Amino acid sequence: MKARNTVAGIFGLFLLLSSQGLMAASDNWRNLTPPEKDKVLQNYQRWEKLPPQDKEHLRDEWNRWQRLPKDERERIKQRYDRQRRDRRDDSR
Amino acid sequence: MKQRAPLQSACKSFEEDLVLYYYGETDEVEQRRVQQHLSQCVSCQGFLDDLRRWLPQIAKSEPMAPAFWDDYYRETVTKLARQEERKHWWRALLAPRPMWMVPAFGTVGVAILVVGLLFGKGNLSSFIQRPAERIPQEILADENQLQFFESMDLLESLGKLEKQDDPSTDSTSSQSIRVRMQQDIV
Numbered sequence: 462m463k464a465r466n467t468v469a470g471i472f473g474l475f476l477l478l479s480s481q482g483l484m485a486a487s488d489n490w491r492n493l494t495p496p497e498k499d500k501v502l503q504n505y506q507r508w509e510k511l512p513p514q515d516k517e518h519l520r521d522e523w524n525r526w527q528r529l530p531k532d533e534r535e536r537i538k539q540r541y542d543r544q545r546r547d548r549r550d551d552s553r
Numbered sequence: 554m555k556q557r558a559p560l561q562s563a564c565k566s567f568e569e570d571l572v573l574y575y576y577g578e579t580d581e582v583e584q585r586r587v588q589q590h591l592s593q594c595v596s597c598q599g600f601l602d603d604l605r606r607w608l609p610q611i612a613k614s615e616p617m618a619p620a621f622w623d624d625y626y627r628e629t630v631t632k633l634a635r636q637e638e639r640k641h642w643w644r645a646l647l648a649p650r651p652m653w654m655v656p657a658f659g660t661v662g663v664a665i666l667v668v669g670l671l672f673g674k675g676n677l678s679s680f681i682q683r684p685a686e687r688i689p690q691e692i693l694a695d696e697n698q699l700q701f702f703e704s705m706d707l708l709e710s711l712g713k714l715e716k717q718d719d720p721s722t723d724s725t726s727s728q729s730i731r732v733r734m735q736q737d738i739v
Contacts, residue, residue, distance in 0.1 A: 469655040469656065469659065472655075477666075489694060489699055500706075502687065523704075526708060
């Protein structure tokens with residue numbers, strides 16, 4: 462009887478924890494806007510097809526990006542957005 | 554306190570018969586035999602008198618109203634049932650159940666919890682129509698990974714962007730301005 466209750470308790474806890482993980486995943490995803498979701502999806506699909514050395518290079522760049530000072534990151538981001546906008550305008 | 558006088562002693566062979574005689578539980582022959590003895594024996598008469606005096610007082614019960622006896626049985630049964638129910642309600646909860654019921658109810662409970670939380674946030678459409686099914690859960694669960702894929706385009710040109718730190722070297726921008734000016738002229 463005691464063993465049965467323990468097994469049931471562990472099983473219940475496992476289900477609860479796995480549902481929490483699922484919730485966290487869906488929360489992160491839901492917090493993105495639709496264009497952001499599209500971008501993530503496209504980039505993920507592109508990432509899957511990249512050769513390993515390119516993947517590694519991008520990972521290194523990501524680590525470097527995260528280590529950059531915040532103001533520099535913002536400046537680069539603004540420049541990137543501006544260039545992208547310009548490119549879009551030029552293509553019209 | 555007034556002390557009660559003990560019963561008068563009767564003849565040993567008639568003591569039991571006298572008690573039965575008092576309660577009227579002797580047959581006719583016995584009754585006649587006791588009555589005949591009583592007419593001759595003073596101590597047995599005294600014993601019978603004592604029985605008549607004391608026994609009604611010992612067995613005396615409080616008279617109850619007839620209405621009390623009308624519902625007596627029904628009320629007693631109801632009270633006993635109520636008491637039984639109060640005593641054992643928790644036992645019903647802990648009563649052994651079939652083995653399959655524990656995980657089944659657990660799964661149903663968790664499913665209800667998850668669906669309730671998802672639907673409760675009022676974001677059902679984004680939950681149902683999600684292209685995220687093509688992205689592994691470990692990436693969706695990790696905010697850092699999501700940010701990585703979101704800024705992958707930027708990372709690819711990070712080196713170039715850093716080199717353009719000086720605004721005057723922003724060739725793309727100046728080029729686009731030039732193109733726009735030409736369009737305006739045309």
